[in-house]
Amino acid sequence: MSRQKQIDAVLRHDFVAFVHRVFQTVVPGEKFAENWHIEALAYELMRIAQGENGRLITTMPPRYLKSIVVSVAFPAWMLGHDPSLRIMCLSYSQELAIKHALDTRAVMQSNCYQRIFPQTRFNPAKSPLHDLTTTRGGYRYSTSVGGTLTGRGGNLIILDDPHKADDSVSLALLRKTNDWYRNSLYSRLDNKS
Numbered sequence: 001m002s003r004q005k006q007i008d009a010v011l012r013h014d015f016v017a018f019v020h021r022v023f024q025t026v027v028p029g030e031k032f033a034e035n036w037h038i039e040a041l042a043y044e045l046m047r048i049a050q051g052e053n054g055r056l057i058t059t060m061p062p063r064y065l066k067s068i069v070v071s072v073a074f075p076a077w078m079l080g081h082d083p084s085l086r087i088m089c090l091s092y093s094q095e096l097a098i099k100h101a102l103d104t105r106a107v108m109q110s111n112c113y114q115r116i117f118p119q120t121r122f123n124p125a126k127s128p129l130h131d132l133t134t135t136r137g138g139y140r141y142s143t144s145v146g147g148t149l150t151g152r153g154g155n156l157i158i159l160d161d162p163h164k165a166d167d168s169v170s171l172a173l174l175r176k177t178n179d180w181y182r183n184s185l186y187s188r189l190d191n192k193s
Contacts, residue, residue: 004115008112008115008116011112011116012080012116012117015042015045015046015049015073015074015077016038016039016042018073018077018116019038019042019065019068019069019073020032020034021112022068022072022073022076022107023065023068025106025107025110025112026068026072026103026106026107027068037060037064038065038069041058041066041069041070042069044056044058045069045070045074048156049077049078049081058070062165066160067100067160067161068103070158070160071089071091071100071104071158071160072100072103072104072107073107074158075087075089075104075140075156075158076104076107076108076113076140078156079108079117079120079132079134079138079140080108080113080116080117080120081117082138083117083119083120083121083134083135083136083137083138084134084136084137084138085138085155085156086138086139086141086153086154086155086156087138087139087140087141087154087155087156087157087158088141088142088143088149088152088153088154088156088157088158089101089140089141089142089157089158089160090142090143090144090145090147090157090158090159090160091142091144091145091159091160091161092144092145092161092164093144093164094130094143094144094147096144096161097130097142097143097144097147098129098130098142100142100160101129101130101131101132101140101142102129104132104140105122105132108120108122108132109122119136120134120136121134121135122134122135123135129142130142130143141154145159145177146177159181
């Protein structure tokens with residue numbers, strides 16, 4: 001087996017190694033600082049991927065790679081393993097949601113990703129900025145908290161940064177987001193259990 005095929009096999013099966021490669025794509029030229037928190041987060045996300053856990057809340061200080069790991073690498077990894085998966089990714093603003101979608105698109109369009117996951121391809125007729133659709137009917141749909149969900153559902157919902165840092169001290173805004181989650185977002189999950 002060639003060295004490239006060995007590396008691709010590692011990236012296909014080791015999520016931490018995949019995160020490292022995603023970082024190189026999304027933040028080129030920056031040094032990836034390995035740390036235990038990335039391994040711990042990857043472990044918990046793999047428990048979700050394997051159906052061992054259905055819920056995960058992650059809190060980290062800013063700039064610790066939570067969004068790259070959870071909102072960029074994890075959807076790309078999941079769609080790589082199952083291109084029919086339907087993933088909804090939400091953030092406090094449409095701008096941030098689209099940024100994460102563009103980062104995921106860059107990863108999935110990279111030569112490395114296409115070698116690792118050759119069965120996962122975009123459907124060019126159905127892939128605007130916020131809605132990356134695969135040729136197998138799966139997708140990574142992005143919107144903002146309180147944004148449009150009509151007609152959408154998903155196997156996996158990722159809610160990353162539901163509030164701006166300044167808004168997290170407002171009890172009224174926290175209640176509004178919690179109500180939206182319970183009344184709108186949660187109902188979009190395909191399997192409620």
